[in-house]
Amino acid sequence: MQKQRAYIILILALVAAAIAILTTIPPQLGLDLRGGAQLTIQVNPTKEQPDVKPTAEDIEAVQRVLENRINEFGVSETTVQTIGEDKILIQLPGESKPEEAERRLKGTAKLEFKQQKKGTEGDFIAESQVNRQLKAQRAFLSQNELDKEEKIKLAEITESLQKSNKAIALLFESVGLTGTNLADARPQPDQTGNRWEVAINFDDAGGKKFAELTKSLAGTGRSIGIFLDDDLISSPVVGPEFADTGIAGGRAVITGNFDLEGAKDLGIQIKGGSLPFPVAIVENRTVGATLGQDSIRRSIIAASVGLVLVLIFMVAYYRLPGLIADGALIVYALLTMACYAIVGVTLTLPGIAGFILSIGMAVDANVLIFERTREELRAGKTLYRSVESGFFRAFSSILDSNVTTAIACLALLWLGSGLVKGFAVTLLIGVLVSMFTAVTCSRTLMLLVVLSLPKVRQKPELFCPNLNVSNQSRQAG
């Protein structure tokens, strides 16, 4: 009894924790349920060198370029991540017309060093202040899920930002110095050692152009405009000491109030802009918001119908133990969903199917145990002993059958693609939790009922209808 009490307290504590988790952490829904567009982008080798595959560093730089392009687009909560060796996955929640995004995302990055036009100093200061503010507002808004008003506001900001970017671009003129002339850009500590700066290297032709550019700008207070996909990402000025020769030798540093992160980010953007790798959209999965909600509604109906049918079947067939198993099953469902929340599983449609399927499998452990208990009862054992040996003997089967399912899940997790992984994760967590609840929860509840209710002990037929004790079973032993 002591042991059972401890188990009961453990189970109650877990259930309480699960409910607390479920009420505090909202479930993460995949784009197929909440609506949105998911684009897979492949970074291809260049036409000139089809055998040179982009390195991990290159992919990181390309990813940063794509992030810039996506930010321009004005959708909140976007995610950009690398998958596999040469692919980048972009998620645009709430986007049901991805055509515009696709147009912006594809193509090679365009980096250009431009010269600020004469007589634009005042305009530039004013416009870049506006630009900075808009960017800050956009970054702030894009973090969270937005209501309708905020969405309209974000769209407005995005529009004025595009205008502002165009206005800024008009203040600069091209000198023919582009990303193709850039050899490298990386962060390095500055001379004081407290701050960071970005070192850039040009090739020979680029070095000459850069020297000319810096010569004409040195000491004028006008800036070099570094544009990535027509968006100004940095505007350094050149000191008067370079007025005679310009910055020669193809090497320069951009100083500023950079910490490591800031310098790294600018370096990656400049590097990314210079990379020649073309990107192509190879997969697009878009689901409209209404359709997603419809899927959620349907899944909830399917899950509820399935769960209720299973609960009814268990009571109808197994009587009292069926009722206990139903209790264990509800505990199972709560714990599993809490696990999803803790592990941070993103629920997709196949994921929900995995969960619903795991309900059926969770019952299996109970069925194995009860069938075994019935056999032991038929063999003439007392109720308590039948329950105990039912659990004991069924365990080997429960373990084997769950391990084989887990093997299939792991194969899917290892080799499967996004959708498939969602299914494997939920099913695998379900299988693991079901082992736990079958062995602790069902068993504790059963023993508790058997041990603490003497009336139940006198009625083994509650566990096995038509039990005829005098008719000893055919397989004693």
Next chain:
Amino acid sequence: MNFSITSKRNLWWGISGAAIAVSVIMMIVSFTSLNAPIRPGIDFIGGTRIQIARDCTVPGNCDQPIDTAQVQEVLNTQDLGNGSIQLLGENKQILSVRTENLDGDRRSELLTSLGTTIGKFDDKTVQIDSVGPTIGEELFVSGILALLVAFFGIIVYLSIRFQFDYALFAIAALFHDVVITAGVFSLLGLVMGIEADSLFLVSLLTIIGFSVNDTVVIYDRIRENIAANPELEINTVIDNAVNQTLGRSINTTLTTLLPLIGIFLFGGQTLKFFALALIIGFLLGAYSSICIASTLLAWWRNSKGSNSLAVADTPASE
């Protein structure tokens, strides 16, 4: 109810053999007409599928079902004449079009001209799946690889927990389930145009994981019974084991099928045929565990001289 599974083994083998033969024929027919054993979806061969529903808040927009002839005309003008058209939903207000892989520009062109011919569409009900041909190939290869890895993993696990011949017959039963399920979908692909997508491969893997459960439970019982009564003839041992676990096999299959039937009936378009594949596979899994895996093992042990082997058969746990 105590019935002898081993004495009717020719019946079971006949049924299963015929089913496998029909399945293989289906796949060959499918291969000759569609160039693939099961009609492949865009997940595997690439392409674009667009599903859109009319906006019924616009007065008069949804009075008539969508006219496929008009849609076909739109496709023809865009050089997409060999695309396929399907109407879904009540009163046929949902249009699903499948074409070669289209990029964003061509897609938006298609959507715009569909919108003007068919009536205004509701953006929020759109579903677009566009898969490039190389990705399709990658999805297919990784799916098949996952299938093989799962087969191999299960053989290794069962060989450790039981013996190699147990593992081999469990896999034979699995193979039986997978081939017949694939055969059924091959037929559905030929007759109803149902396509195999990534989820179909997932369903095959799940069938493998689940079907072997049943087999393992029966094998577990066979092993236990052999250890308890080493003098019994192997056919009797296996018959007993099957009968002892029969209630469990039926009930577990039932409790797993109930939620799946829920998904099949109420779960919506995406999951409908996924659930159907699982239902077919799980039924086959229960059948093959009870009738095929057990009788194969009985036949094998008999032909090898069961008694000596059976005595040597000690359980790994208990």
